Amino acid sequence: MNPNLASIMPQVIGVWCRELGHDVSFVCYTGLEDLLTELPSQVDLVFIGAFTESAHTAYALSNLFRSKGAITAIGGPHARCYPEDALRYFDYVLGFTDRETLHDILRECCPHRPLGIHIAARQQPKTLPGVRERWQFIEPTLKTAPLIKIVPMLGSLGCPYTCSFCIDAAVPYQSLDFDGIQEDLRFLLTKFRRPMVAWHDPNFGVRFDDYLDVIERAVPRGRIDFIAESSLSLLSEPHLKRLERNGFQALLPGIESWFDLGNKSKTGAQIGMEKVRQVAEHVNLILRYIPYVQANFVLGLDTDQGPEPFELTKRFLDLAPGAFPGYSLLTAFGRAAPLNLDYQRANRVLPFPFHFLNNNQAMNVTPRNYSWRAFYDHVIDLTAYSFSWQAIARRCRATRGLTARGMNFVRAVSTEGFGRLRYHRDVRRRLDSDPQFLPYFDRETTELPGYYLDLVRKDLGLLWEWLPEGALEHDPNAYSKSEPEGTHALGSLLGIASEGRKNPAAGRV
Ligand code: B12
Ligand code: SF4
DSSP: GGGGGGGHHHHHHHHHHHHHHHHOOOOOOOOSSSHHHSSSSSEEEEEEOOGGGGGHHHHHHHHHHHHHHOEEEEEEHHHHHHHHTTTTTTSSSESOOOHHHHHHHHOOOOOOSSSSSEOOSSSOOSSOOOOHHHHHHHHHHHHHOOSEEEEEEEEOOOOOOOOSSTTTTOOOOOOHHHHHHHHHHHHHHHOSOOOEEEEOOOTTTHHHHHHHHHHHHHSSSSSSSEEOOOOGGOOOOOHHHHHHHHTTEEEEEEESSSSSOOOTTTTTOHHHHHHHHHHHHHHHHHHHHEEEEEEEEEEEEETTTTSSHHHHHHHHHHHHHTEEEEEEEEOOOTTTTHHHHHHHHOOOOOOOOOOGGSSSSOBBBBOOSSHHHHHHHHHHHHHHHHTSSSHHHHHHHTSSHHHHHHHHHHHHHSIIIIIIIHHHHHHHHHHHOOOOHHHHHHHHHOOOOOOHHHHHHHHHGGGGGGSSSTTTTOTTTTTHSOOOTTTTTTGGGGOHHHHHHHOOOOBBB
């Protein structure tokens, strides 16, 4: 599946660089490639797009390329969330990136060491190259996906909601060019017998009728399958009927919590069991029209206490057995969200190495209302319940279609369901038995338990040798240190503009 989860933005950078006359090599790392052999050996400038979970891979690669004389730049979620840290290892660290920002870097292209420079456009780009232009990079990436091939598309950026834990809380909503979207959909019909498209919009369907009008104009009914992340408040029955007619096969609504964020789930002030009943009914309604539903939850929010939130999620699974539950451990990704300032100011953020910050392998915020042992007990109990054989069988019975059933089964018994359960149990056991664990979790020491060190070393493989010294540590409070008390720091999400010195030399990127 991994090539189907590839990001759009590195493809965009590739398109823009070629348009500006550069000779571009593009490598999409899906976790299986041997990067040391796949990557080109001689380049002038390297752009790396990375999530925080792959920051150490990115840092090691930057070090490797710099040793061969290249200039390095990082963009993507990690660069947006932890720019101060990335500046230690890259010449350029990018926030919002438009064509102009990229052009400035290509023109200048010179080393900035020991500390790189942080460059960001004032806002999200107004336009991005579509599928037709990105096809040169999409096609080779999807070649490595054996069965299902999913094309990533974007219809909008930002979100009108302001959930305080979200990276889009401060980013204004904007839709992308509808004509371009229409053309891309038509283009895809020439490439696959039945294309499958995943919308990477943070919240698909905000201008619902406009998007569905475009799809209906471009696509003969049912010729393209779609997947989208959306919020329950946008998924009314008339909308669901229209989505079904237009080939939507999977939706991923965020429920997040039974005690918070009512505006997202259209449950208003309702909380607790009331909300469970209402949301379960809504999810069952969705399942009548859409074969696959993943319901997303955040575990460990400040509004949660005692066993109740976890028990309520179990009741939800009983009442809506067809939904696949996606659990995220509360994670404060640096300066991603306004709420992170509060966690940092309250000294609640743990310095877990970036490698573990993928919403599952570590929770880097001290829970307000649980001890670590109690918290993990609840997480394990809920995960075991969600992926028990009874729950898997119930999910299978409540889902339509072979693909949806197959996906649910594979996800439950692979690294996601069973794998995470094993991992959480291992962590819980070590909270009792490994003398390094609890002191680290309780922030009595910053010495990383050997267990985690071994895991990063193993995962990085040969790249471990290239990981710069000190790169496993970062300042978990960097965001709050850069903001005066009392601010909510929205300005800093936009970064600083480039001065863009001129040095026009087209090169290999
Ligand atoms: C679509 C999406 C996905 C998709 C596609 C993932 C992918 N590989 O791109 C799916 C569903 C697969 C997914 C999975 C995950 N996701 Co996700 N996802 C998003 C989402 C909703 C939109 C991102 C997006 O594409 N936006 C459109 C682009 C154009 O805008 P942008 O991201 O703001 O990028 C701008 C700049 O950052 C810059 N830029 C971006 N990339 C690059 C690259 C280069 C080279 C350069 C120069 C610039 C640059 O330019 C852009 C234009 O200004 C964001 C939330 C959000 N609203 O941003 C979360 C988000 C990115 N995901 C997140 C997480 C944690 C995950 C998972 C770990 C969750 C999980 N446990 O499974 C996985 C990891 C997947 C992986 N490693 O590939 C976090 C990342 C936090 C972090 N610092 O790492 C985010 C921010 C959500 C959050 N929790 O706050 N995700
Ligand atoms: S609705 Fe979703 S994308 Fe929008 S701000 Fe809330 S969590 Fe973020």
